[in-house]
Amino acid sequence: xxxxxxxxxxxxxxxxxxxxxxxxxxxxxxxxxxxxxxxxxxxxxxxxxxxxxxxxxxxxxxxxxxxxxxxxxxxxxxxxxxxxxxxxxxxxxxxxxxxxxxxxxxxxxxxxxxxxxxxxxxxxxxxxxxxxxxxxxxxxxxxxxxxxxxxxxxxxxxxxxxxxxxxxxxxxxxxxxxxxxxxxxxxxxxxxxxxxxxxxxxxxxxxxxxxxxxxxxxxxxxxxxxxxxxxxxxxxxxxxxxxxxxxxxxxxxxxxxxxxxxxxxxxxxxxxxxxxxxxxxxxxxxxxxxxxxxxxxxxxxxxxxxxxxxxxx
Ligand SMILES: Cc1cc2nc3c(=O)[nH]c(=O)nc-3n(C[C@H](O)[C@H](O)[C@H](O)COP(=O)(O)O)c2cc1C
Numbered sequence: 461x462x463x464x465x466x467x468x469x470x471x472x473x474x475x476x477x478x479x480x481x482x483x484x485x486x487x488x489x490x491x492x493x494x495x496x497x498x499x500x501x502x503x504x505x506x507x508x509x510x511x512x513x514x515x516x517x518x519x520x521x522x523x524x525x526x527x528x529x530x531x532x533x534x535x536x537x538x539x540x541x542x543x544x545x546x547x548x549x550x551x552x553x554x555x556x557x558x559x560x561x562x563x564x565x566x567x568x569x570x571x572x573x574x575x576x577x578x579x580x581x582x583x584x585x586x587x588x589x590x591x592x593x594x595x596x597x598x599x600x601x602x603x604x605x606x607x608x609x610x611x612x613x614x615x616x617x618x619x620x621x622x623x624x625x626x627x628x629x630x631x632x633x634x635x636x637x638x639x640x641x642x643x644x645x646x647x648x649x650x651x652x653x654x655x656x657x658x659x660x661x662x663x664x665x666x667x668x669x670x671x672x673x674x675x676x677x678x679x680x681x682x683x684x685x686x687x688x689x690x691x692x693x694x695x696x697x698x699x700x701x702x703x704x705x706x707x708x709x710x711x712x713x714x715x716x717x718x719x720x721x722x723x724x725x726x727x728x729x730x731x732x733x734x735x736x737x738x739x740x741x742x743x744x745x746x747x748x749x750x751x752x753x754x755x756x757x758x759x760x761x762x763x764x765x766x767x768x769x770x771x772x773x
Contacts, residue, residue: 461759463475465628466628467595467628467650468650470574471500471574472527473500474499475498475499476650476651477500477651477654477752477755478499478651478653478654479494479499480605480632480655481504481505481506481555482658483504483506483507484719484723485504485723486503487503487504487516487665488503488516489665490663490748491503491520491528492519492523492524493663494658494748494752495520495524495527495528496524497748497752498526499752500553501529502528502530503531505536506533506536510537510541513530513545517549517551527552528553529551529552529553529554530546530549530551530554532554532555532556533559534556534557534563534564536558543567543568546573552572552573553573554573555575555577555578557577557578557606558578560587561588562587562591565591575594576596577591577597578596578597579621580599580608580610580611581610581612582621582624584608585598585621586624595627595629595630596627597653598614598618598631598649599632600614600615600634601613601633601684601694602633602634603633603694603736604656604682604694604738605693605734607684607692608691608692609686609692611684613633613634614631614632614633615647618649621648629648629649629651630649630650631652631653632652632653632654634736634738636656637741637755637758638755638756638760638762639759639762640652640738641758641759645763656674656736657742658748659674659735660675660739660745661745661747661748662746666723667723667725668726669727670696670728670733672745673728673733673739674735675739677696677742678740679737679738680737680740681697681739682694682695682697682735682736683695683696683701683702683705685701685705685711687704687707687711690710690712691712693712693715695732695734696728696733696739699729700729700730701732704732714732715734717730
């Protein structure tokens with residue numbers, strides 16, 4: 461299966477699948493396996509640990525000669541030096557998220573980078589296009605991680621933004637295989653981004669307890685926390701996140717506090733495990749290369765079935 465569209469062209473990849481930026485997780489071990497499989501690995505900055513991120517980018521160059529990207533999660537990386545830092549790294553593709561697209565788009569593009577901005581609403585999409593982005597990552601609220609308080613699903617958001625903008629779209633939120641990728645393409649996307657599927661990949665650095673919790677989770681197994689004055693976030697339902705849902709405690713603080721013991725120690729009650737509803741469709745921990753290969757094959761089959769059943773084939 462050969463993909464040839466604006467996303468493969470702009471990202472310089474064979475397969476328009478992007479591994480989501482995820483604090484502490486989207487690092488060289490995972491991202492290099494995605495890029496080496498012909499898709500696009502992304503290195504995170506939301507951990508705010510720029511020295512570690514610099515090392516991870518150096519490691520990427522040892523682990524792959526394929527393209528990869530970097531994400532600037534604006535609300536989490538307040539150091540304005542982040543732009544020079546990213547430009548210095550020589551990466552060609554960057555996504556910006558959790559902030560105003562006017563802030564960094566022009567300076568990044570003037571430096572020759574391709575910029576996609578992550579948007580959770582139509583209003584944000586129109587603002588990003590006005591700021592001059594090359595493309596959009598359209599992220600529905602069923603996805604894991606930081607969300608907009610006004611939650612809109614991918615099925616609604618994607619065709620709405622497609623109908624009102626021209627730039628290429630990478631769809632995110634609820635995508636884990638070829639049938640959901642085909643659905644996203646039918647709604648106007650030219651690429652997809654996977655978060656929860658990649659958290660539970662073999663090369664993901666998190667503890668297997670989290671990966672297994674994703675595999676065992678039902679589609680109803682997440683909570684959408686909407687703390688006042690903080691970004692909303694979707695996470696695995698645990699005793700701790702159920703308490704947070706009732707307003708007991710501070711989600712962002714507990715997220716940060718739990719990184720070591722939860723992400724890498726495997727204690728699911730030690731913090732907040734950002735996870736999407738698509739966990740309910742993930743039934744095994746798999747190597748990245750297998751995830752990508754199966755997704756492409758299932759995409760091909762889904763598209764040809766659709767064509768055949770509609771007489772378009
Ligand atoms: C553990 C985790 C951490 C995340 N951290 C970030 C981040 O730092 N920056 C960002 O733009 N998105 C972040 N996200 C959102 C993802 O980029 C992605 O859009 C989302 O996971 C897609 O939905 P899915 O989980 O259904 O695949 C995170 C998601 C998860 C699951």
